[in-house]
Amino acid sequence: MKNKNPRQKKLAAGWFLGRASGLLLVLLLAVHFTVIHFERGGQEKIPGRSAGFHGAVFLRLSHPLWWVFYAVFLSAALYHGFYGLRGIAAEYIRRERLLASIRAGLLAASIALWAAGMLILVNSQLLLANPPALCYKCHARGSIPSCRAIRFFGFGAINKK
Amino acid sequence: MRDRPGAGFLAFIVHRGTGIVLALFILPHLYILYFLGDPARYEAIRRFCSRPLARLSEAGLLGLVLAHGLNGIRIMLLEAGAPSRIQKTLFRAAVIAGLLLFFAGARLMMR
Numbered sequence: 001m002k003n004k005n006p007r008q009k010k011l012a013a014g015w016f017l018g019r020a021s022g023l024l025l026v027l028l029l030a031v032h033f034t035v036i037h038f039e040r041g042g043q044e045k046i047p048g049r050s051a052g053f054h055g056a057v058f059l060r061l062s063h064p065l066w067w068v069f070y071a072v073f074l075s076a077a078l079y080h081g082f083y084g085l086r087g088i089a090a091e092y093i094r095r096e097r098l099l100a101s102i103r104a105g106l107l108a109a110s111i112a113l114w115a116a117g118m119l120i121l122v123n124s125q126l127l128l129a130n131p132p133a134l135c136y137k138c139h140a141r142g143s144i145p146s147c148r149a150i151r152f153f154g155f156g157a158i159n160k161k
Numbered sequence: 162m163r164d165r166p167g168a169g170f171l172a173f174i175v176h177r178g179t180g181i182v183l184a185l186f187i188l189p190h191l192y193i194l195y196f197l198g199d200p201a202r203y204e205a206i207r208r209f210c211s212r213p214l215a216r217l218s219e220a221g222l223l224g225l226v227l228a229h230g231l232n233g234i235r236i237m238l239l240e241a242g243a244p245s246r247i248q249k250t251l252f253r254a255a256v257i258a259g260l261l262l263f264f265a266g267a268r269l270m271m272r
Contacts, residue, residue: 019237026230033226037219038269054200054207081184088177113191120194 014083021080028073035060061124074117082110168252172232179229186222220267227263231255 004012060066086106093099196203209215235251243251 019240022233023237026234029226029230033223033266037223038266054197054203057197077187081180081187084180085184088181113187116195117191120191120197123198 018080018083018087021076021083024072024076025080028069028076031069032073058124061121067121067125070121071118074114074121078110078114078117082106168249172235172252172255175228176232176236179225179232183225183229216271220263220270223266223270224259224263227259227266231259 061070086103089099089102089106093102193203193206196206210219232255235248235255238251239245239248
């Protein structure tokens, strides 16, 4: 349909983004599950040899592509999830003012969660740039980049005293 | 005589239910990731998550993701012009693909 009014255009754009983010999430979740959950059962049989291990998460986040991957993942998941919740609310709530309040609340919650997620990602970069003086894994003084290979390949136990 | 709920209705209920749970799951997931800034606490949480019951719930999460994702693909295909007469076939295909992927994935997760 041509010559849509601005409201229709906004609705169509929202719908399209909902579908596009859903399709994107299928791909991103496939990567996420393969890397985090399927690798050695997502858990470590050998200490430190899990993709979910703190050092391994940091190793990935030190790569710009992984950082972008997680930023896009966070944005797509929040948009898709909250767009869906917004649609469900619209189906069941008939009182317009209540619906407007719920929509505003969902928008605020999604923005807050996005900000929290981005803060985690930014913080990870700050930690990589300024690592704690005492390494939590090998308890040797040094930077995270200097010993992250050790952590990734899993030599030594976690919280080794 | 009451009609039996069809595949379309079942798919709708599954899609909606899994969607709500997955959307709400973002909050605890981000809460755990917040502890990335505190390696000792993050590792403590991860050790807790390595318990069998937690791993089983992780497999459950895979089930929710597969149910929602495959059903979403089915909806998109129908919206993109796939004939509505094949919607039951698409539903069955999604169920079969979902079960296969779930058991393969859960097996890897429970190793």
